[in-house]
Amino acid sequence: MLEYRKIEILVGAFVFAGLLALTILAMKVSNLTDFGGGDGYDVKAKFDNIGGLKVRAPVKMAGVQIGRVAEIGFDNETFQAVAVMKIDRKFDAIPKDTAAKIYTAGLLGEQYISLEAGGEEDSLKDGDSIILTSNAVVLEQVISQFLYSKAAGDDKSGS
Amino acid sequence: MLDFLQRLGQWTLKGLKRLGRANIFMVYVLGGIPLCVRRFRLVITQLFAVGVLSILIIFVSGLFVGMVLGLQGYNTLVDFGAEESLGVLVALSLVRELGPVVSALLFAGRAGSALTAEIGLMKATEQLSAMEMMAVDPLHRVIAPRLLAGIIAMPLLAAIFSAIGVFGGYLVGVVMLGVDDGSFWAQMEASVDIREDILNGVIKSVVFGVAVTWIAVFEGYDTLPTSEGIGRATTRTVVNSSLAVLAFDFILTALMFNK
Numbered sequence: 001m002l003e004y005r006k007i008e009i010l011v012g013a014f015v016f017a018g019l020l021a022l023t024i025l026a027m028k029v030s031n032l033t034d035f036g037g038g039d040g041y042d043v044k045a046k047f048d049n050i051g052g053l054k055v056r057a058p059v060k061m062a063g064v065q066i067g068r069v070a071e072i073g074f075d076n077e078t079f080q081a082v083a084v085m086k087i088d089r090k091f092d093a094i095p096k097d098t099a100a101k102i103y104t105a106g107l108l109g110e111q112y113i114s115l116e117a118g119g120e121e122d123s124l125k126d127g128d129s130i131i132l133t134s135n136a137v138v139l140e141q142v143i144s145q146f147l148y149s150k151a152a153g154d155d156k157s158g159s
Numbered sequence: 160m161l162d163f164l165q166r167l168g169q170w171t172l173k174g175l176k177r178l179g180r181a182n183i184f185m186v187y188v189l190g191g192i193p194l195c196v197r198r199f200r201l202v203i204t205q206l207f208a209v210g211v212l213s214i215l216i217i218f219v220s221g222l223f224v225g226m227v228l229g230l231q232g233y234n235t236l237v238d239f240g241a242e243e244s245l246g247v248l249v250a251l252s253l254v255r256e257l258g259p260v261v262s263a264l265l266f267a268g269r270a271g272s273a274l275t276a277e278i279g280l281m282k283a284t285e286q287l288s289a290m291e292m293m294a295v296d297p298l299h300r301v302i303a304p305r306l307l308a309g310i311i312a313m314p315l316l317a318a319i320f321s322a323i324g325v326f327g328g329y330l331v332g333v334v335m336l337g338v339d340d341g342s343f344w345a346q347m348e349a350s351v352d353i354r355e356d357i358l359n360g361v362i363k364s365v366v367f368g369v370a371v372t373w374i375a376v377f378e379g380y381d382t383l384p385t386s387e388g389i390g391r392a393t394t395r396t397v398v399n400s401s402l403a404v405l406a407f408d409f410i411l412t413a414l415m416f417n418k
Contacts, residue, residue, distance in 0.1 A: 004200075007207045014211045018315025021322035022361070028344065029250045029325055029351050056352075 040067060040086040041126035045100040045113070050081040051136025053102055053111045059085045061115045066091045069113060085113060087124075095120040096128070102136035111136060181377045184298070188306055188376070191299030195307050201300070205308035209270040209372075213316060216269055217262055221320035224257055225249060225327025232328075233336050242338050246347035249328030254351060254360045255416070258321035260408050263367035266313055267400040271375035274305055275396040278379025279389035287380075302376050309375070313368025314361050321360065359415045366407055371400040 050072065059067040067087035075082050087094070097118030104111050115130075124130070195202050232248040278301065281287050287297040325347075332338040351357065375396045382392035 004204075008203055010211045011203050011206045014206065014214060014312075015315060017214070018318050021315070021318040022357075024322045025254060025318060025325075025357050026353055029254065029347055029357070 040088050041092070041124075042070065043085050043087055043124050043126075043128055043130060045083050045085065045130040045133050046075060046078065046080040047083060047100075047102065047133050047135055048080055049135040049138065050083060051102060051104075051111055051138050053083065053113070053136060057110060058112045059087060059115065060112055061091070061094070061117065066115070083113065092123060094124045096122045096124055097132065098124065098130055099132035099134070100130045101134045104137065177381070180381065181373070184377055184380060185373060187298045188302045191296065191303030192307060194299050195304045201304035202307050202311070205304045206312055209266075209274070209305070209308050210312035210315065213266060213269045213312070214319070216265055217316050217320050218323055220261065220265060221258075221323035222327040224261060224320075225253065225324030225329075226331045228252060228257075228324070229328035229331030229336070233332055233338065242332075242336075243342040244346055245328065245332045245338050246325075246343040247350045249332070250325050250347045250351050251356065253321045253324040253328075254356050256408070256412070258324065259317045259360050259363040259367055260404060262317045262320040263313065263364065263371055263404040264401055266309075266316060266368075267371045267375070267404065268397055270309065270312070271371050271396050271400050272393045274309070274372065274375040275379040275382070275393045276389060278302070278305075278376060279382040279384075279392050282380065282382060283384040283386070283389060285384075298380075302380060305376055306372050309372025310365065310368045313371070314364040317360065317364035317367075355416075359411075362415075363408065363411050366411060367404050370403045370407055374400040374403060 053069065053072065055069055055072055057069045058065045059069060067085050069083055070086040071084040073082040073084070074080075085100075094115065095118040097120045099116045099118065101114050101116065102111055103114045118132075228249045229245065232245050233242055236242045236244055236248065278287075281297075281301065287301065290297045290300060329343065333340050333343050378392040378396045378399070382388045
């Protein structure tokens, strides 16, 4: 009987260690603690070009994450991309005339939406749209623009 | 030529027959699961054999795999000035692939072979027949608890493997090579997803657990009741379940991480 008790204790310790490892993986290694995508309100924004923005990309305000991109769609009439952002309930006082911009984290990192607060009194509610948007910076465009202006500048100085 | 065709046919039919037997066997064993839940003591004894006794090898190999990942990852990433991403590299490769796969391979070698040998010997010494004589169904009494224990133990072992591995990567990366502590964890937390990565890793390890234990108990039950037969069955368990794990891993990865 004592032998069996020992086995039970060891098995208990084993299961405990396994569950502990899972919890560590969930809490420490992954991002369970922030924005499970549960509670929040949806805000839409239309962009001419969203670049490499993906679903679940962060939505930040002043560099602090306040939500995630929940859905990316396409508007068939205006030919624009529609990004639906789920913003955490805690941040419910964002002004209506807030501007949304798509930035890249680092030079080649993932893209995220950055919100810049406006000055209006009314705040955004579930289902509202952000009107002021600016597009993702597509690296190829920037490079080609730079090359063109460079070439044009060279021409001017040469002639 | 006809001889060759005949042999090919024989071989195919034999394989299919075995597969069929394995499936019928599985259905009978699953019928014994309610008994196991009622008499959970049987499962606990088996959990001790397949789980607790495998911890040491899982622990040590997890630690070393994590440390090697840390070293190799650091040497590559430092060339790009991206050594802060070491945590991401270690955690993702462990949680998605190495944790479930390597621990399933170790589990097949450590616990699967033991299961096959044990059940094969029970069959060779006619303990299974003796049980049947006493109106005890050996499939319910002997096989089902072992199967259930294997399926429970495997995800836990894989989780321990991954957690220890991440710790090993931390030891090498942060303590030994001096990667920044904060960004090691922060970048890891930012890019490892609970559903995409961790849950999928757990699903993988459950599938591997079913595959390995199923093969192990079936090979044991289906063995020729001689000492030579048991030896061959044990070898087959390790080879077949390792191959099954690798094949399932490819299929599951293609299904889960294919965007």
